[in-house]
Amino acid sequence: MKRISAFIYSVISYFTFIGTFLYLVFFLGDMLVPKTVNSGDGAAALTAVLINLGLIGLFGVQHTVMARKSFKDRWTQIIPNPIERSTYVLFSSLAVIILMLFWQPLPGVIWDVETGWASMLLEWGFWLGWTIVFLSTWMIDHFNLFGLKQTWNYMKHHEMDHPGFMEPGFYKYVRHPLMTGFLIAFWSTPEMSTGHLIFSAGMTLYILVGVYFEEKAMMKRFGDKYGDYRERVPKFFPFFRKSEA
Numbered sequence: 001m002k003r004i005s006a007f008i009y010s011v012i013s014y015f016t017f018i019g020t021f022l023y024l025v026f027f028l029g030d031m032l033v034p035k036t037v038n039s040g041d042g043a044a045a046l047t048a049v050l051i052n053l054g055l056i057g058l059f060g061v062q063h064t065v066m067a068r069k070s071f072k073d074r075w076t077q078i079i080p081n082p083i084e085r086s087t088y089v090l091f092s093s094l095a096v097i098i099l100m101l102f103w104q105p106l107p108g109v110i111w112d113v114e115t116g117w118a119s120m121l122l123e124w125g126f127w128l129g130w131t132i133v134f135l136s137t138w139m140i141d142h143f144n145l146f147g148l149k150q151t152w153n154y155m156k157h158h159e160m161d162h163p164g165f166m167e168p169g170f171y172k173y174v175r176h177p178l179m180t181g182f183l184i185a186f187w188s189t190p191e192m193s194t195g196h197l198i199f200s201a202g203m204t205l206y207i208l209v210g211v212y213f214e215e216k217a218m219m220k221r222f223g224d225k226y227g228d229y230r231e232r233v234p235k236f237f238p239f240f241r242k243s244e245a
């Protein structure tokens with residue numbers, strides 16, 4: 001029963017994530033959903049900026065702290081190991097839901113590209129970014145990334161699967177294609193409002209910090225193998241020669 005409950009929990013967590021992710025796409029695209037990055041009345045400008053930065057900070061702290069090995073070691077003394085990843089996914093979704101729910105619009109226009117082809121290119125870029133994110137999750141084991149594999153193995157009394165270092169698909173060309181996709185989706189818009197800019201800049205900063213910690217952990221886990229990967233493969237954008245790009 002305990003094992004089946006763990007699997008059901010991870011399925012709920014997974015679909016909460018999928019729903020949150022889809023909502024985020026439309027939230028940022030300012031379309032189809034009631035609450036978007038630009039909708040609503042919002043607080044006075046300074047208050048709005050502070051609230052928004054606080055919301056990004058909350059997401060950043062949750063996402064970074066809960067991903068650290070030292071946190072996981074202590075956390076798994078409280079919750080069972082097989083549901084650790086699903087719990088991380090669930091908490092991450094909750095942090096994004098809180099961010100979207102309390103997000104304060106700031107309507108000032110930073111840019112508004114009216115030239116037809118340029119505007120269309122930016123719109124395509126938005127969808128291209130999300131597509132890269134989605135495809136990347138399948139390249140490094142989608143079901144493991146979102147915690148379903150762990151609870152499935154637990155339910156089936158199989159050994160826990162510890163995926164090794166991989167260089168599949170996009171990972172041959174950049175070390176962080178998921179983040180590349182997010183960066184493209186966050187910045188590629190024909191109309192950039194002040195609120196959207198704060199979201200994109202804050203999240204970009206978080207990505208840089210998150211990737212720094214992820215690479216430190218990867219170096220510890222995979223040593224020279226990851227060190228060599230860092231030397232050969234650029235960080236976010238292909239064809240950049242330096243490993244930091």
Ligand SMILES: C[S@@+](CC[C@H](N)C(=O)[O-])C[C@H]1O[C@@H](n2cnc3c(N)ncnc32)[C@H](O)[C@@H]1O
Pocket residue numbers: 136140145163164165166167171175176177178179180211214
């Ligand atoms: C949310 S994913 C982001 C992966 C990567 N930063 C990206 O942007 O595509 C984080 C997980 O991917 C794993 N990961 C990242 N690169 C990997 C690789 N080359 N091989 C295997 N696992 C990897 C990390 O261990 C971590 O658990």
